[in-house]
Amino acid sequence: MKSGFVARGAVVLLPVILLSSSAVAAVSGKPAMAQKAAVTESADQCVHCHKSLGGRQAAIVDQWSGSVHALNGRRCNTCHKGNDAVNDAGLAKSRESGFAGKPSRKENPLFCGRSECHDTALQQFKKSPHYDSVMKKGAPSCMSCHGDHGIQRSSVNIISDKTCSGCHSVDYSRQIISSIFSIEKDLEFIETNLRFLESKRADVQNELSQMEKIKSLFHQIVHVFSREEIQFTKKVVDLEITSLKNDVLMKVDVSRRMDIIYIITIIACFIIVFGLAFYVFWMLSRRPRR
Numbered sequence: 155m156k157s158g159f160v161a162r163g164a165v166v167l168l169p170v171i172l173l174s175s176s177a178v179a180a181v182s183g184k185p186a187m188a189q190k191a192a193v194t195e196s197a198d199q200c201v202h203c204h205k206s207l208g209g210r211q212a213a214i215v216d217q218w219s220g221s222v223h224a225l226n227g228r229r230c231n232t233c234h235k236g237n238d239a240v241n242d243a244g245l246a247k248s249r250e251s252g253f254a255g256k257p258s259r260k261e262n263p264l265f266c267g268r269s270e271c272h273d274t275a276l277q278q279f280k281k282s283p284h285y286d287s288v289m290k291k292g293a294p295s296c297m298s299c300h301g302d303h304g305i306q307r308s309s310v311n312i313i314s315d316k317t318c319s320g321c322h323s324v325d326y327s328r329q330i331i332s333s334i335f336s337i338e339k340d341l342e343f344i345e346t347n348l349r350f351l352e353s354k355r356a357d358v359q360n361e362l363s364q365m366e367k368i369k370s371l372f373h374q375i376v377h378v379f380s381r382e383e384i385q386f387t388k389k390v391v392d393l394e395i396t397s398l399k400n401d402v403l404m405k406v407d408v409s410r411r412m413d414i415i416y417i418i419t420i421i422a423c424f425i426i427v428f429g430l431a432f433y434v435f436w437m438l439s440r441r442p443r444r
């Protein structure tokens with residue numbers, strides 16, 4: 155008799171347990187992801203060799219280690235080609251390996267803007283007055299803002315009054331930097347909200363596509379650096395950002411409201427099921443024993 159009572163109780167409590175699991179899943183957000191298998195790569199002999207040389211050659215490795223290239227898994231031969239799997243300088247830099255040494259200052263934009271690397275940025279940069287200056291004087295080039303081995307991602311943090319005021323007035327330099335800073339902050343805000351929506355499995359494909367379009371226009375501003383181009387493109391970017399920000403914030407608001415409704419529904423269902431379970435137990439306890 156006792157075992158039958160326990161069995162009936164277990165059947166009644168099962169929905170409660172299932173609802174509790176649903177509530178936990180709602181709070182945790184994402185399902186557990188399988189861990190990626192570790193990827194083994196061959197040692198970068200360029201790095202080992204340069205470190206062993208010390209001085210400036212070792213300093214190059216330290217600069218590269220903190221670069222966006224290193225963070226994204228780009229090794230020495232991504233830019234310089236050559237064979238980084240052999241511990242022999244002659245073989246690593248042989249003609250057969252396609253080794254490309256240090257580019258001249260005038261060659262720098264073409265070196266960075268190869269088709270497999272930053273071709274789009276190069277095409278934008280060619281429209282800039284800076285490109286003509288590079289062809290004549292070797293500066294300002296990609297390295298002037300991004301660095302040579304310690305390459306930094308496109309960001310307002312890589313330019314300053316000091317960077318620009320060598321050729322431009324301080325007021326003009328600050329005006330440009332302020333415009334770029336404002337756009338970048340808006341893009342970071344939108345990206346944060348897009349990541350939130352993706353975590354909620356929301357459909358944001360249109361917003362992501364629009365974001366890429368805005369980023370392309372933004373990169374055009376920072377690479378072309380023509381006063382007229384900046385003024386015109388910034389107006390377009392501002393309009394696009396306003397539109398995208400409104401769309402994203404509306405979806406974020408809907409998503410958060412749905413979260414609240416979902417949690418309230420779970421709690422209400424939990425209360426109802428718990429109440430039914432309590433009622434069943436109460437009724438069973440009142441039944442006369444045989």
